[in-house]
Amino acid sequence: MSVFIPLGALDDAIIQKIAEISGENARRCMQCGTCSAVCPMVESMQPSVRQLMLLLQHGRSGAVQEATTAWTCAACHTCLVRCPRGIDIPRLMEGIRQIVLRQNLDRVDPRAIPAETLAALPPIALVAAFRKLTA
Amino acid sequence: MKISYYPGCTLKSKARNFEDSALASLAALGFEVAELERWNCCGALFSLTTDDLLHQLAPVRVLIRAKQAGAGRVTTLCSQCYNTLARANRLMREDEEKRNTLNQFMTEEPDYFGEVEVVHFLQLLRDEIGWEKIKAALKKPLTGLKVAPFYGCMLLRPKEVGIDSPVKPSILMDFIAALGATPTDFAAAEECCGAYQVLAAPEAGLKRTKRVVEAAHASAVDALVLSCPLCEYNIGKQQRELAAPGGALPVFYFSQLLAVALGVDAGSCRFDLNAAGARQLLEERGLIAAAARK
Ligand code: SF4
Numbered sequence: 399m400s401v402f403i404p405l406g407a408l409d410d411a412i413i414q415k416i417a418e419i420s421g422e423n424a425r426r427c428m429q430c431g432t433c434s435a436v437c438p439m440v441e442s443m444q445p446s447v448r449q450l451m452l453l454l455q456h457g458r459s460g461a462v463q464e465a466t467t468a469w470t471c472a473a474c475h476t477c478l479v480r481c482p483r484g485i486d487i488p489r490l491m492e493g494i495r496q497i498v499l500r501q502n503l504d505r506v507d508p509r510a511i512p513a514e515t516l517a518a519l520p521p522i523a524l525v526a527a528f529r530k531l532t533a
Numbered sequence: 534m535k536i537s538y539y540p541g542c543t544l545k546s547k548a549r550n551f552e553d554s555a556l557a558s559l560a561a562l563g564f565e566v567a568e569l570e571r572w573n574c575c576g577a578l579f580s581l582t583t584d585d586l587l588h589q590l591a592p593v594r595v596l597i598r599a600k601q602a603g604a605g606r607v608t609t610l611c612s613q614c615y616n617t618l619a620r621a622n623r624l625m626r627e628d629e630e631k632r633n634t635l636n637q638f639m640t641e642e643p644d645y646f647g648e649v650e651v652v653h654f655l656q657l658l659r660d661e662i663g664w665e666k667i668k669a670a671l672k673k674p675l676t677g678l679k680v681a682p683f684y685g686c687m688l689l690r691p692k693e694v695g696i697d698s699p700v701k702p703s704i705l706m707d708f709i710a711a712l713g714a715t716p717t718d719f720a721a722a723e724e725c726c727g728a729y730q731v732l733a734a735p736e737a738g739l740k741r742t743k744r745v746v747e748a749a750h751a752s753a754v755d756a757l758v759l760s761c762p763l764c765e766y767n768i769g770k771q772q773r774e775l776a777a778p779g780g781a782l783p784v785f786y787f788s789q790l791l792a793v794a795l796g797v798d799a800g801s802c803r804f805d806l807n808a809a810g811a812r813q814l815l816e817e818r819g820l821i822a823a824a825a826r827k
């Protein structure tokens with residue numbers, strides 16, 4: 399991934415918005431990469447958790463909202479247990495998701511789920527997915 | 534002794550094998566179970582936003598039902614229900630401002646202050662009944678069965694509600710040992726099954742299934758035990774989507790192996806609801822009779 403570091407004042411509106419929703423401050427990240435190293439979903443994310451924190455610190459709100467990271471996160475809380483800066487990354491991911499979902503933009507369409515999938519999945523899978531990925 | 538019990542939605546539908554085997558085991562151990570009345574879905578996941586309390590209502594209402602039943606403690610089986618209820622309970626205990634807002638909003642309910650204790654069934658086995666008592670009650674020790682624990686996320690993280698150490702847990706290993714089986718650690722025991730991404734990002738989810746199954750095969754285990762219906766789906770049922778080298782890996786709810794070892798009627802284990810290979814393994818090892826099929 400190429401990272402563009404803008405000169406001049408960085409836009410911290412997105413950091414503040416996430417902090418309002420989730421109580422977590424992306425500025426505290428020291429870019430150690432532990433989260434990416436332990437994240438079970440990292441190979442399916444673009445960019446990684448650490449890279450997403452860097453984009454946030456640079457105020458790259460467009461890139462953050464395009465990133466698949468928060469949508470691929472499984473809220474497993476592995477990173478929370480390991481982050482040396484004590485950042486509640488799962489909450490921060492929820493903040494990013496909520497910024498999008500609160501614009502009434504769903505990430506899964508319940509009507510598009512095939513009937514056989516609906517019949518096979520345990521109710522907690524459906525309730526959890528709708529809680530995390532629909533408005 | 535009487536236990537106040539919250540089942541949750543999945544145990545009443547897809548995971549009857551979990552509930553039935555657990556209740557039969559509790560009865561065999563001399564416990565009486567009282568299911569909460571008028572319970573509702575806990576919401577499946579604890580809400581991680583701090584500016585929106587609406588999603589806390591469902592788990593808090595469940596806790597209020599327990600309080601109304603006069604229960605000092607409510608027991609759960611599903612790891613996700615456990616985690617959601619335990620975290621909501623901590624919120625009600627520790628955050629005065631949010632507690633007041635929630636209590637004021639639910640005018641029809643009595644005020645709740647976190648009085649009820651939320652415990653997972655495994656905690657009850659470890660802390661209340663004790664491994665020694667379970668060992669003494671065994672009718673059919675699972676001798677020779679190499680079983681690995683799959684903790685997943687919700688029993689362990691975050692550590693404030695974890696039933697054991699978030700990085701080095703032992704409760705399921707001790708449980709497996711108590712059943713007379715051979716506890717076998719493996720590299721993915723505390724990893725995530727992919728959770729609800731089975732719906733939204735199934736390819737990413739299948740990578741989790743593959744990783745966990747391969748790690749278990751690498752440690753030559755006979756079976757996994759777990760406590761979450763979503764883990765059971767992702768690691769057990771989703772194996773059908775893999776060209777699994779090393780063959781099928783049987784996956785059990787911990788309560789099913791408990792029931793077998795306690796000599797409870799195998800009908801209560803409902804192995805027909807497990808993914809392929811589960812019942813067959815126990816039959817091959819002579820732990821259940823082939824006649825127990827239903
Ligand atoms: S583990 Fe914490 S400090 Fe390290 S990169 Fe991740 S968020 Fe930043």
Ligand code: SF4
Pocket residue numbers: 433436437438439440447470471472473474475476477478487488491
């Ligand atoms: S909570 Fe999300 S970001 Fe953190 S380790 Fe789990 S999947 Fe990765």
